[in-house]
Amino acid sequence: xxxxxxxxxxxxxxxxxxxxxxxxxxxxxxxxxxxxxxxxxxxxxxxxxxxxxxxxxxxxxxxxxxxxxxxxxxxxxxxxxxxxxxxxxxxxxxxxxxxxxxxxxxxxxxxxxxxxxxxxxxxxxxxxxxxxxxxxxxxxxxxxxxxxxxxxxxxxxxxxxxxxxxxxxxxxxxxxxxxxxxxxxxxxxxxxxxxxxxxxxxxxxxxxxxxxxxxxxxxxxxxxxxxxxxxxxxxxxxxxxxxxxxxxxxxxxxxxxxxxxxxxxxxxxxxxxxxxxxxxxxx
Numbered sequence: 148x149x150x151x152x153x154x155x156x157x158x159x160x161x162x163x164x165x166x167x168x169x170x171x172x173x174x175x176x177x178x179x180x181x182x183x184x185x186x187x188x189x190x191x192x193x194x195x196x197x198x199x200x201x202x203x204x205x206x207x208x209x210x211x212x213x214x215x216x217x218x219x220x221x222x223x224x225x226x227x228x229x230x231x232x233x234x235x236x237x238x239x240x241x242x243x244x245x246x247x248x249x250x251x252x253x254x255x256x257x258x259x260x261x262x263x264x265x266x267x268x269x270x271x272x273x274x275x276x277x278x279x280x281x282x283x284x285x286x287x288x289x290x291x292x293x294x295x296x297x298x299x300x301x302x303x304x305x306x307x308x309x310x311x312x313x314x315x316x317x318x319x320x321x322x323x324x325x326x327x328x329x330x331x332x333x334x335x336x337x338x339x340x341x342x343x344x345x346x347x348x349x350x351x352x353x354x355x356x357x358x359x360x361x362x363x364x365x366x367x368x369x370x371x372x373x374x375x376x377x378x379x380x381x382x383x384x385x386x387x388x389x390x391x392x393x394x395x396x397x398x399x400x401x402x403x404x405x406x407x408x409x410x411x412x413x414x415x416x417x418x419x420x421x422x423x424x425x426x427x428x429x430x
């Protein structure tokens with residue numbers, strides 16, 4: 148089978164974890180190839196996500212690498228064994244790879260914790276609000292692309308409706324709550340939708356008022372996605388120029404601490420609902 152031209156973020160992540168496991172064992176690619184009875188090219192292409200790998204091979208490699216973490220190995224084997232083409236693949240070629248990878252990441256997530264500074268969380272946006280946000284892009288998207296962006300954004304919300312929905316905590320700054328994308332009526336409807344979503348058993352919404360002061364990474368919105376084991380967590384960050392994915396041990400730990408400290412400054416869920424109702428009346 149020829150190498151993949153454009154492995155997904157999930158495929159790259161599996162390869163990255165295999166590389167980390169090899170390096171932790173103190174093995175060079177050449178030494179690992181000798182140990183596993185293969186060649187350096189196979190090791191390299193597998194670790195870059197360009198070659199697929201079976202769950203059984205993951206278990207075999209981890210045994211040779213003497214990895215002691217059974218839960219971690221089984222999580223990786225599960226990633227390797229899964230063969231699905233999710234709904235997000237329908238958008239490949241139309242939207243950015245980051246957008247496609249985020250939808251795939253959310254599909255497999257055990258849970259989310261998100262902090263949003265200037266926008267409502269994508270998973271909680273109404274159609275009109277999302278359309279207004281996309282309309283502010285520079286340069287403005289062509290109508291066909293905007294329709295695809297909007298369709299993709301709305302389909303992402305389905306993850307909250309599945310039989311085993313992920314547990315989600317959304318930390319939303321007052322700035323985002325007060326921004327009137329699409330005008331007052333759209334903004335008010337968005338706030339009402341936010342209140343309705345906060346009634347879900349698996350959704351917690353916490354507001355961060357201006358009065359709370361500063362907090363870590365205050366200039367960055369982020370989406371912390373929990374994997375089946377902590378080592379497979381991922382952070383997706385948003386900036387004015389695009390998004391990125393972070394999965395190093397240091398990045399994950401820093402974001403966990405930052406989100407903990409930010410949540411400490413937010414209002415509790417009931418106080419947040421009262422705060423959002425107050426803003427909705429002022430819009």
